[in-house]
Amino acid sequence: MSNFSQTSPFASNPLRSRSDVTSMFTALLDALAPHTSPGGARIHLGHTATHFDEVAAQLEGFSRPIWGLASLLAGSQNYQGSERWTEGYASGTNPKGDEFWGNMRDKDQRMVECSAIGYSLAVAREYFWDPLSDEAKDNLGEWLGGMNDKQMPNTNWLWFRVFANLGLSKVGSKHADVKRMKADLDHLDTFYIGDGWSRDGPEGVVQLDYYSSSFAIQVAQLLYSKLAQNEDPKRCEEFRNRARKFALDFVYYFDAEGRAIPFGRSLTYRCAMSAFWSAFAVAFTPTSALPDLTLPEPFTWGIVKGLQLRNIRYWAKQAGAFTPSGVLTLGYVYPNHNILENYNSPGSPYWACNAFICLSLPETHPFWTSPEEPYPSTFTNTVKVLKHPLHIISSLHTEVGSHTFILSSGQQCSYPVKQGAAKYGKFTYSSAFGYCVPTSGVGAHGRGTLEEVGELGHDGALAVSDDNGETWRVRRDTRQARFEPYEYREGGEIKKGEYLRSTWFPWPDVEVETFLIPPTRDASLWHLRVHRVNSGRELWTAEGSWAVYGQREDGRHLDPVFESSSEACGTYEGGREARATSRAGVVGIIDLSPSTERKGIALRADANTSLIYARSVLPTLQGHHQNVKKDTWLVTAVFGLPATLNVETGEETGAKEGWKKEWMKRLEVPEFLESMIRAN
Incomplete structure (x- = not known):
């Protein structure tokens, strides 16, 4: 495919010296x-x-x-x-x-x-x-x-x-x-x-x-x-x-x-x-x-x-x-x-x-x-807690690459700002995958089916609906955001770390408490999101991973891949999980909820929702929760591996061969959360 339209007027400038920078400016x-x-x-x-x-x-x-x-x-x-x-x-x-x-x-x-x-x-x-x-x-x-x-x-x-x-x-x-x-x-x-x-x-x-x-x-x-x-x-x-x-x-x-x-x-x-x-x-x-x-x-x-x-x-x-x-x-x-x-x-x-x-x-x-x-x-190959901005940054290395991203809870703009929930309220933000904004506002219309929420831009978010997907709400006004200590297993040892915990209310009678668990070296490309949902109404949910470039090399949209073991570019839907692989890398999401099941779909997001990819795919878990007067626990594992980036040309060259080994790893649900879930 011709590349004549994909060149920046400054692409040939090496930007190594003062004269190079002066030339661009x-x-x-x-x-x-x-x-x-x-x-x-x-x-x-x-x-x-x-x-x-x-x-x-x-x-x-x-x-x-x-x-x-x-x-x-x-x-x-x-x-x-x-x-x-x-x-x-x-x-x-x-x-x-x-x-x-x-x-x-x-x-x-x-x-x-x-x-x-x-x-x-x-x-x-x-x-x-x-x-x-x-x-x-x-x-x-x-x-x-x-x-x-x-x-x-x-x-x-x-x-x-x-x-x-x-x-x-x-x-x-x-x-x-x-x-x-x-x-x-x-x-x-x-x-x-x-x-x-x-x-x-x-x-x-x-x-x-x-x-x-x-x-x-x-x-x-x-x-x-x-x-x-x-x-x-x-x-x-x-x-x-x-x-x-x-x-x-x-x-x-x-x-x-x-x-x-x-x-x-x-x-x-x-x-x-x-x-x-x-x-x-x-x-x-x-x-x-x-x-x-x-x-x-x-x-x-x-x-x-x-x-x-x-x-x-x-x-x-x-x-x-x-x-x-x-x-x-x-x-x-x-x-x-x-x-x-x-x-x-x-x-x-x-x-x-x-x-x-x-x-x-x-x-x-x-x-x-x-x-x-x-x-x-x-400053690399680490998980770093940043107290003041309420962020946990991960940049752990693996044999197939690394991913720099943050887990976030507690920030919000002090005045109304367009797409404020997307800009401050998401659970994750990535240097490679960026984030998405809705194309029709937070109340994006699903037209009655969760497969059609592509305009919602719900990467790094749990979207909830009380009207069968006609309108959706995501985390915006975050309450009681804080770091809390916990113990986790890594390399056979028990170690101490911190996670993010917060509460948010999509409606006055719906409380969601979210726990964000950072990666460990045993599962470096995974993080966990655990949500305790207490609601006085029937709910539908849609939770997204990151959005990734959604096209084949010839520019057509990604095709389904039917074997879970395949490393080929394409989309995969396998019951409670969904994944997308393209030249930009691999993203995926798996439902680990103990008492409710959510379906994995590789959703073609609405054009221009992602900041990075004008045409993107967003692996999503969709759920329907009828009996939510008691606590319902949603447990989500999210995977992200950016492509190797050619720093000279700026081109993405796909995920490194062998990434499936990292995909097969799983981040354990910490014991304190397991105990909380069992207590319900």
């Missing part, structure tokens, strides 16, 4: 030129809408590339098109001009875009500030300072005002409000919860997604620690100390191939997921004031370089992430509006430019001169 900027307004202040990339106005949407397209552009210029490189942005500063802040961005109001989207502009003034004033006329400087200062007396969301947004005032103070603008900046910083410090982690809001918020790391808080702290060392040394050292601790957790969200585990909202920002590593490198570069500054152990420059560049490299090979001309699309691996939030404009994906902050480092910097090192073995 400047090509991204070049692609924006035809979409830029005559005065440079607006970039229009499409006609889809957001909850905010069109001018703010076009300001997003203008401002977000500045993260990388300002860094490139600060690193003593040139970009011939940089004057488009300098002119845009003048025309966008001129209240008498045709391209005026408009004055800010309370909780205005324009506030978000101030952060990149403030950053540019702080690191590259000679390109963005000095060429402006006195009138334009005053207009820009007044416009940025216009947010100082406005109400802001009590979230990471406060960092955007910090950077606006930081930039203005660096260029000596009378519109800088240093007192406001300090007050914002003091308040942001109340989000800190320990061990390097900050939540995205005040006490009570349980949202610790990429906004707590690469999208906002950690990157902002690290850049501030670099830019404000002379003025605020104590706070800057505190921010570096947080990063030292945070890096030891955050590294687990990446796999050896450079993929980050998709989790939470705003994933259309793509390689911004790894921006922490760029900011980490910048912040831990020695200076004359801090000559002895070094990377915290066990990180080396080669390790940090690898973590950043492998992620950029992965995205550069995803054809669907870009138009043929090199403009970022709305979606994830491919254009997909199902995953978007109502604040994602066509310019939103350019928050990805945060990943290019490393371009501020000179070519002689050890980040560029050190040989790239592979993913550090210190």
Whole structure:
């Protein structure tokens, strides 16, 4: 089959050196030129809408590339098109001009875009500030300072005002409000919860997604620690100390191939997921004031370089992430509006430019001169409990490969967000398989049969229905999420570990308590989900494994495989189990419930439910539970083995031969759960 449509415009770039990264980034900027307004202040990339106005949407397209552009210029490189942005500063802040961005109001989207502009003034004033006329400087200062007396969301947004005032103070603008900046910083410090982690809001918020790391808080702290060392040394050292601790957790969200585990909202920002590593490198570069500054152990420059560049490299090979001309699309691996939030404009994906902050480092910097090192073995082949985000990460190795994924319980967005249950409420999230979102909302219509719930996107979830599959509910509002200790058997020995336990209520009279049991080395590619269901109504259930690429090599959908022992690509349904095998790997699910039986089906998911595979198959257990007034126990074993990924081409080459040996293994139900089940 011809592959002409499956090539990214950046696929041939090796992305090994500073010049390689510069080449990709400047090509991204070049692609924006035809979409830029005559005065440079607006970039229009499409006609889809957001909850905010069109001018703010076009300001997003203008401002977000500045993260990388300002860094490139600060690193003593040139970009011939940089004057488009300098002119845009003048025309966008001129209240008498045709391209005026408009004055800010309370909780205005324009506030978000101030952060990149403030950053540019702080690191590259000679390109963005000095060429402006006195009138334009005053207009820009007044416009940025216009947010100082406005109400802001009590979230990471406060960092955007910090950077606006930081930039203005660096260029000596009378519109800088240093007192406001300090007050914002003091308040942001109340989000800190320990061990390097900050939540995205005040006490009570349980949202610790990429906004707590690469999208906002950690990157902002690290850049501030670099830019404000002379003025605020104590706070800057505190921010570096947080990063030292945070890096030891955050590294687990990446796999050896450079993929980050998709989790939470705003994933259309793509390689911004790894921006922490760029900011980490910048912040831990020695200076004359801090000559002895070094990377915290066990990180080396080669390790940090690898973590950043492998992620950029992965995205550069995803054809669907870009138009043929090199403009970022709305979606994830491919254009997909199902995953978007109502604040994602066509310019939103350019928050990805945060990943290019490393371009501020000179070519002689050890980040560029050190040989790239592979993913550090210190953080592989392990099961790691991450207390603050309520995640258990597994990356155990086998002879046929490994799988980096998290078990998750307890996070949720602090306000309504599109597909929030899918983005925060699933039991599992995988670096290779990603996750799914419903194509018709949480109340997806099954039209009366469980075989037809393909639009539900219920991977990593237990979906429940009380109307024979017409509508479904999944875990969204999680209660009492916590880690608990348990004992398990491994290699003939009894060992101690932790699992995740939580409670959720699909309806007021239906209680589901979920126990998530991580893999062991005896069954490295399996995890267990155990659900105690207590209901006052008749229920139908659908529980999914991961979704996997659902096509044959010729592009047609997978065919059934009728022998359970076969390793051939295809789908298998065998009573209480279901499995799917394709070039992307193997996923499967088995029902181990003691007193009820669920049927295994290899469900062809609705197109564009999976973030990774536009056409996918989702092995599912379907059940019908009539007598549920007493506790009903659902015990589920889930298997996942990603394909070997060719890191040079980005192509998946199927599961390694011999994977069936791992499939035949089984994760034991821990004794404490066996006792609880028997007691009922």
